[in-house]
Amino acid sequence: MDDVSCPDLISDLPQSIIEGILTRLPIRDAVRTSILSSKWRYKWATITQLVFDEKCVDLSNDRCEFEDSLVKFITRALFLHQGPIHKFQLTTTYLQCCPDIDQWLLFLSRNDIKELVLELGEGEWFRVPSCLFNCRKLTRLELFRCELDPPPSFKGFLCLKSLNLHQVLVSPEAIESLISSCPLLESLALSYFDSLALTIHAPNLKYLCLEGEFKDICLENTPLLVAMSVAMYMTDDIAEHFEQSSGCNFNRFLGGVPRLERLIGHIYFTKDCTFKQLKVVKMTDMSGVPHEMEFIKFLLANSPALETMSISPCVYLMDGRINMLIELLRFRRASAQAEILFIQD
Numbered sequence: 001m002d003d004v005s006c007p008d009l010i011s012d013l014p015q016s017i018i019e020g021i022l023t024r025l026p027i028r029d030a031v032r033t034s035i036l037s038s039k040w041r042y043k044w045a046t047i048t049q050l051v052f053d054e055k056c057v058d059l060s061n062d063r064c065e066f067e068d069s070l071v072k073f074i075t076r077a078l079f080l081h082q083g084p085i086h087k088f089q090l091t092t093t094y095l096q097c098c099p100d101i102d103q104w105l106l107f108l109s110r111n112d113i114k115e116l117v118l119e120l121g122e123g124e125w126f127r128v129p130s131c132l133f134n135c136r137k138l139t140r141l142e143l144f145r146c147e148l149d150p151p152p153s154f155k156g157f158l159c160l161k162s163l164n165l166h167q168v169l170v171s172p173e174a175i176e177s178l179i180s181s182c183p184l185l186e187s188l189a190l191s192y193f194d195s196l197a198l199t200i201h202a203p204n205l206k207y208l209c210l211e212g213e214f215k216d217i218c219l220e221n222t223p224l225l226v227a228m229s230v231a232m233y234m235t236d237d238i239a240e241h242f243e244q245s246s247g248c249n250f251n252r253f254l255g256g257v258p259r260l261e262r263l264i265g266h267i268y269f270t271k272d273c274t275f276k277q278l279k280v281v282k283m284t285d286m287s288g289v290p291h292e293m294e295f296i297k298f299l300l301a302n303s304p305a306l307e308t309m310s311i312s313p314c315v316y317l318m319d320g321r322i323n324m325l326i327e328l329l330r331f332r333r334a335s336a337q338a339e340i341l342f343i344q345d
Contacts, residue, residue, distance in 0.1 A: 023049050027077065028056045045080050049087040049115075052077075054094065063094070071100050078107055086114045093121025096145070102129045114159075115140040125169055143168050150174055156181025164189040172196055225257045231266040274302045274334075281309040288313070288324040297331045304334040310341040 027050060057069040070092065078085075088108050095101060101118075108116065109131045116138060120126050127147040133154045141157070142164040149170070160182040165175070166189075179188065180201040188205060190198075193212035200208075201221040210217065211231040219225065281299060286292055300309070311328070313321050325342050 023047050026055060027051055028073075045082045048084055050077065050081070050085060051087070051089040051091075053091040067094050067098070070094065071098060074104065075100060078104060084112045086112070087117075088113055088115070089117040089119075091117075091119040093123075096120050096123040096126050101126065102131075105129055106131045109134045112137050114138060117142040118146060119144040120146065125167075142166075148174065148178075150178060154181075156183070158183065160185055162187040165191070167192040172198065176200075219256050222257055224259060226259050227262040228257070228260065229264040274304065275299070275306075277305055278303045279305055279307045281306065283310070284312040285314045286311055286324070288320050288327075293324075293327060296328065300331045300333045300338065302334060303338070306333070306335040306338040308339050308341060310343055312343045 052070075052074050054066075054070065056073050057066065060066040060069070074090070085108060088104075090101070090104075105116075106129070113135050114137055116132075116135065117140075118126070118128075119142070122145075125145055125147045127149075128143065130151050133150055136158065138157045138160050140162040141160060142162075144166045145168070147169040148165070156178070161184050163179070163182065163185060164187075170178075175190070175193075175196075176199055179185065182202070184204055185202045186204055187207040188200070188202065189209040191209070191211035193210075193214070196212065196214050197216040198210075198214060199218040199220055203221050204224055205222045206224050206226050208222070208225060208228045210229070211233075213233045214230075217230070278299075281303075283296070296309070296311070300306070313324060321344065328340055328342070
């Protein structure tokens with residue numbers, strides 16, 4: 001019986017479909033397709049999305065050997081690549097101080113990069129080279145554990161729509177300037193920033209996520225904002241700042257967001273946090289739910305100068321008022337003079 005060769009249906013697929021298949025493979029497997037046949041030798045080299053992580057090379061007990069293999073793999077992939085690169089993502093805990101990253105970013109800045117993600121793990125912060133600010137077509141930028149210092153000549157990322165900075169060392173002036181110089185910015189996430197007073201100008205911003213030690217947040221020009229999540233870490237310094245300030249200006253914070261649909265807030269207190277000057281607390285419309293009671297308990301236990309805490313239960317809370325009052329009286333008070341006023345209409 002004569003051998004009948006099977007047709008190579010996959011190789012004859014349109015290039016756009018082949019690229020879609022290769023993009024969904026781990027980059028290591030995509031590169032390996034080059035050994036399938038001469039037709040496939042450089043098909044991977046035109047994919048526009050390059051995602052690198054520590055699975056690109058074989059694991060090794062020798063850190064230097066592993067880092068060297070990873071650097072060579074990424075460098076070779078970029079050297080052999082043909083055409084534009086729309087997305088570059090690097091996730092690793094090894095290459096924080098690797099000078100090769102600077103060369104990769106320089107290469108990307110000349111290849112119309114649109115999405116850039118650098119997730120660098122523990123160790124020294126990676127100082128982002130100035131060539132990053134030449135990536136004029138960026139639409140998405142995510143930096144983890146980096147040091148960012150925009151040059152004076154930088155005029156902004158005019159196409160940027162998504163910005164995520166996680167544990168990034170940058171001056172307050174620089175971050176405010178960066179945000180305001182991205183006119184198309186729709187999504188902004190800032191996490192693990194310390195003692196930052198932040199004013200946001202972003203006329204197209206729709207989604208905002210903040211996490212860290214924020215002394216003040218002012219939304220001056222965010223009319224399209226529809227969803228916001230704020231997680232604040234209440235350290236002693238931040239608590240003292242709030243005690244000495246005239247009060248939290250919610251009009252500056254929420255007055256300019258008429259389209260807001262979703263608001264999530266969290267406050268995380270450190271174990272040594274005390275309110276040494278807090279004397280008066282007024283809480284209204286309390287329902288007695290667990291998170292409310294835990295917050296009251298925390299305030300009573302950490303306010304040594306407290307004189308009066310007035311609590312007004314919700315008008316719909318009828319049967320549970322006695323139980324709520326009993327639980328309040330059981331809470332320990334740091335101030336011997338603290339008086340709890342349970343106000344019922």
